[in-house]
Amino acid sequence: xxxxxxxxxxxxxxxxxxxxxxxxxxxxxxxxxxxxxxxxxxxxxxxxxxxxxxxxxxxxxxxxxxxxxxxxxxxxxxxxxxxxxxxxxxxxxxxxxxxxxxxxxxxxxxxxxxxxxxxxxxxxxxxxxxxxxxxxxxxxxxxxxxxxxxxxxxxxxxxxxxxxxxxxxxxxxxxxxxxxxxxxxxxxxxxxxxxxxxxxxxxxxxxxxxxxxxxxxxxxxxxxxxxxxxxxxxxxxxxxxxxxxxxxxxxxxxxxxxxxxxxxxxxxxxxxxxxxxxxxxxxxxxxxxxxxxxxxxxxxxxxxxxxxxxxxxxxxxxxxxxxxxxxxxxxxxxxxxxxxxxxxxxxxxxxxxxxxxxxxxxxxxxxxxxxxxxxxxxxxxxxxxxxxxxxxxxxxxxxxxxxxxxxxxxxxxxxxxxxxxxxxxxxxxxxxxxxxxxxxxxxxxxxxxxxxxxxxxxxxxxxxxxxxxxxxxxxxxxxxxxxxxxxxxxxxxxxxxxxxxxxxxxxxxxxxxxxxxxxxxxxxxxxxxxxxx
Numbered sequence: 001x002x003x004x005x006x007x008x009x010x011x012x013x014x015x016x017x018x019x020x021x022x023x024x025x026x027x028x029x030x031x032x033x034x035x036x037x038x039x040x041x042x043x044x045x046x047x048x049x050x051x052x053x054x055x056x057x058x059x060x061x062x063x064x065x066x067x068x069x070x071x072x073x074x075x076x077x078x079x080x081x082x083x084x085x086x087x088x089x090x091x092x093x094x095x096x097x098x099x100x101x102x103x104x105x106x107x108x109x110x111x112x113x114x115x116x117x118x119x120x121x122x123x124x125x126x127x128x129x130x131x132x133x134x135x136x137x138x139x140x141x142x143x144x145x146x147x148x149x150x151x152x153x154x155x156x157x158x159x160x161x162x163x164x165x166x167x168x169x170x171x172x173x174x175x176x177x178x179x180x181x182x183x184x185x186x187x188x189x190x191x192x193x194x195x196x197x198x199x200x201x202x203x204x205x206x207x208x209x210x211x212x213x214x215x216x217x218x219x220x221x222x223x224x225x226x227x228x229x230x231x232x233x234x235x236x237x238x239x240x241x242x243x244x245x246x247x248x249x250x251x252x253x254x255x256x257x258x259x260x261x262x263x264x265x266x267x268x269x270x271x272x273x274x275x276x277x278x279x280x281x282x283x284x285x286x287x288x289x290x291x292x293x294x295x296x297x298x299x300x301x302x303x304x305x306x307x308x309x310x311x312x313x314x315x316x317x318x319x320x321x322x323x324x325x326x327x328x329x330x331x332x333x334x335x336x337x338x339x340x341x342x343x344x345x346x347x348x349x350x351x352x353x354x355x356x357x358x359x360x361x362x363x364x365x366x367x368x369x370x371x372x373x374x375x376x377x378x379x380x381x382x383x384x385x386x387x388x389x390x391x392x393x394x395x396x397x398x399x400x401x402x403x404x405x406x407x408x409x410x411x412x413x414x415x416x417x418x419x420x421x422x423x424x425x426x427x428x429x430x431x432x433x434x435x436x437x438x439x440x441x442x443x444x445x446x447x448x449x450x451x452x453x454x455x456x457x458x459x460x461x462x463x464x465x466x467x468x469x470x471x472x473x474x475x476x477x478x479x480x481x482x483x484x485x486x487x488x489x490x491x492x493x494x495x496x497x498x499x500x501x502x503x504x505x506x507x508x509x510x511x512x513x514x515x516x517x518x519x520x521x522x523x524x525x526x527x528x529x530x531x532x533x
Contacts, residue, residue: 022056022134022185026231029254031060033211033233034130034181038067043079046128050120050135050172052086055097057133058115062105080108085126087116121151121167125175131182135168140195157202162195163187169199173207176236182207188214188230191270192454201268208237209264212273213257214247239264245273271454271472282512283474291429291438293467296323296420297340300373300387304366306421310339314359318342318351320395323418325403331410331496333401340419342390350385388422395419400427400439402465410496411439425465434478437486440493441475444505450474476505476512485511 031037036047042065049057061084069076088094094115101111116123140161143151152158157170165186173182190196191212203209213231244259265273287293299305310319322340327333343359345351353360363370363384370376376383396416402425413435420426427438441447454469481489485508492500 023251025251026185027056027060030132030183030231034132034183036064036130038064038071041072042068043074045130046083047130048085048128048175049133050087050168051133052088052097052115053093055100058086058097059100077108081114084114085128086114087118087120089119091117121171127177128175129177129180131172131175134185135165138164157199159198160195166190166196166199178236180236182234185229185231188228191273197268200270203234204265204267208235208239209243210235211244283476286473286475287471289478291427293470294426295467296422296424297390298387298422300375301370305341305386306338308337310341313362314341315356318359320392320419321417322421323424324421325423328401328403328408328412331408333412342392343384344390346392348389348391350382397428398432398435400435404466405464409498411443413439425467425470436490436493437478440489440501441505443498443501445502446505446509447473476508481508
C-alpha cells in the first residue's frame with residue numbers, strides 16, 4: 001500500500017483522496033502564464049512542482065526545458081538537475097512519473113534525483129522563481145489526526161476547518177524568490193469561505209494578485225469532480241491596485257478569453273473578487289437602504305418548541321404560526337401547521353410560569369432535556385429559554401422569506417402571518433411595496449449573479465441565501481426607481497415572469513449607471529503566447 005493510501009484513503013469512485021489530474025490543455029496554459037516558455041533561456045529559471053503525482057506538470061516542464069536547451073544550446077541534463085524541483089507523498093505515483101520521464105527523455109541521467117518522496121509540508125524546500133501545480137484535494141476530515149496539531153503549529157493559514165490545499169498555498173508562496181511567480185489550479189472555495197480568511201489576508205498583504213481565472217463548470221480535470229476550480233496567478237511583488245479576472249465554462253475558452261480589470265483587496269474580504277461588475281461605486285448595500293436582514297429563531301430544542309400538536313398543551317397566547325424552509329418548495333408556499341411555542345413576553349423577557357399552568361406543566365415534563373442544554377447550564381434560572389429570543393411582533397411584519405438552500409426561482413413575501421424558523425433568512429423594513437420591489441430584484445439574474453460570486457452553489461446548483469452574503473449584495477436604490485419601471489417590475493413579480501423581471505431590472509440598472517461616476521470594467525485580452533504541439 002502506498003503512503004498516500006495510508007494517509008488519505010480511497011475516494012468513492014475508487015481513486016485515492018486528493019487525486020485529481022489536470023487537463024493537459026490547462027497545464028500548458030498555466031506554464032504560459034508563469035512565463036515558463038521555451039522561447040527563453042530556461043536554464044536560468046528554477047521551478048517547483050510540490051505535488052507532482054504522475055507527472056502532468058513535470059513532463060510538460062521537462063519538454064519545454066528540452067526545447068529551450070535545443071534553442072539556447074545548454075546542457076539539458078545539467079539544467080534538469082539544477083533547476084527543477086518536485087515532490088510527492090506517494091511513491092507509487094512518483095514511479096509512474098519516472099517511467100514517463102525515462103521514456104520521453106532518455107538523455108536525462110537519474111531523473112529520480114530531483115523528485116523527493118516526502119510530505120512537502122513538513123520538509124525544507126528551496127527558494128525558486130516559479131511554483132506551479134495542482135495541490136492535493138484533501139478535505140479537513142481526511143487529514144490524519146496525528147498531523148493536525150503539527151500542521152496547525154506550522155501554518156498560520158490553517159484556520160478553522162481548512163482543506164489541505166490552503167497549507168500548500170502558504171508553504172509554496174513562501175518558497176518564491178523576489179519577483180517569483182506562483183500558479184495553482186485549485187478549488188476557489190478558500191477565496192469565499194470562512195476557512196480561507198487568513199490565507200486571503202496573507203496574499204492580499206504580502207503578494208501581488210495578477211490574474212484569477214474562475215473555471216466553475218469547466219472540464220479542467222481528467223475526470224468529473226465537483227471542485228469549483230480556479231487558476232490563480234500570484235507573484236512575490238508589491239500588490240498593485242488591480243488584477244485581471246476572467247470566467248470561463250470550458251477549457252477551450254482559455255485561448256481567447258477576455259479579462260476584466262478588478263480592484264485588488266487589501267485584507268481578508270475578497271467579496272468583490274467574483275462580482276460580475278464592480279458595483280461598489282454604483283449601488284448601495286441592502287441594509288444601507290433601511291432594510292434589515294435577519295435569520296429565523298434557533299430554539300436549541302426544536303422537538304419541544306416546534307410542533308404540529310401544541311394546541312391544548314400550551315396556552316394559545318404563547319403559540320405562533322411558524323414558517324419552515326420545507327414550507328417553501330417548488331415555488332409554492334404551503335404552511336403545514338407548525339406552531340412555535342414562545343416562552344417570552346412582548347418585551348423579550350421569559351414569562352412567569354405560574355401565570356401559565358398549561359405551559360408550566362408542559363415544560364416540567366421536558367425539564368431534564370431542556371436543563372441539559374449548554375445555555376441552561378450557563379444560566380439555570382432560564383432553563384426554558386430558547387437559544388434566540390423570540391419577539392412576537394416579528395410575526396406581524398411584512399418580510400421577504402429566503403430559505404437557506406433553495407431551488408425556488410420565486411421569492412416569497414409573508415405580509416405578517418408567520419414567524420420564521422432557523423433555516424429561513426428574512427428581510428424586513430421599508431414599505432410593503434418596497435419589499436415587493438426588492439424581492440423582484442433578488443429574483444433577477446443581476447442579484448443571483450452577485451450571490452453566485454459570493455458563495456459556491458450547493459449540489460444541484462442551488463444558491464445559499466445566507467445573511468453574510470445578503471449583506472454584501474448591491475442593488476439599485478429602491479426609492480429612485482422611476483414609477484413606470486417600478487409598476488412594470490411589480491407586475492412581472494406578481495405574474496412570476498422572470499424574463500420580464502430581468503428586462504426591467506436591466507433598465508433600472510442602466511438608469512442607475514447614468515448617475516454613477518463610472519465602473520472598473522475595462523476589458524483586456526489575455527496577452528499570452530500559448531504553446532501547443
